[in-house]
Amino acid sequence: MANYVGNKFGQADHEKLADYQKRVDPNDKQAQTLLDEMRAHIKKLEEMRKNEDPRLSFSTPEFKEAQRMFTDNLKKNFDKPVEWGLVKDHPWSTPQLRKLDVPVDVDGKPWPLDERGQPSVKS
Numbered sequence: 001m002a003n004y005v006g007n008k009f010g011q012a013d014h015e016k017l018a019d020y021q022k023r024v025d026p027n028d029k030q031a032q033t034l035l036d037e038m039r040a041h042i043k044k045l046e047e048m049r050k051n052e053d054p055r056l057s058f059s060t061p062e063f064k065e066a067q068r069m070f071t072d073n074l075k076k077n078f079d080k081p082v083e084w085g086l087v088k089d090h091p092w093s094t095p096q097l098r099k100l101d102v103p104v105d106v107d108g109k110p111w112p113l114d115e116r117g118q119p120s121v122k123s
Contacts, residue, residue, distance in 0.1 A: 017042060081111035081119040 017038050024031040057063065073079070081103035086095035103111040103119040114120045 013042065075106065077106050080121060082106060083119070 017035075020038065021035060024035055026032070082105065083100055083103045084097060085100050085104075087098045087100070088095050103113075105111055111119045
């Protein structure tokens with residue numbers, strides 16, 4: 001989870017601010033302005049992260065693996081037969097969605113049927 005954006009701001013940043021507060025001259029107007037900006041920025045980041053859930057990040061390895069598995073299964077129609085398809089009556093006609101006469105797999109080969117003539121579903 002090193003790529004998670006919320007992990008880029010943490011205790012080290014608070015320590016930097018505290019260190020800068022110790023070293024800054026209270027009479028230096030520019031330094032005080034910078035200090036105020038740093039405090040406002042840290043407060044804004046804390047407010048933004050208050051309700052964040054790192055499990056919702058789309059850059060985590062877990063999410064990427066789940067997305068890859070879903071895409072692979074989608075390409076295989078989730079191991080179910082294709083019963084509907086876009087069919088052309090003639091090469092020049094427009095494809096229309098119709099129920100196929102025989103269920104097929106994603107490669108167009110006939111799907112195995114059980115003894116009742118129904119498509120057998122892989123389990």
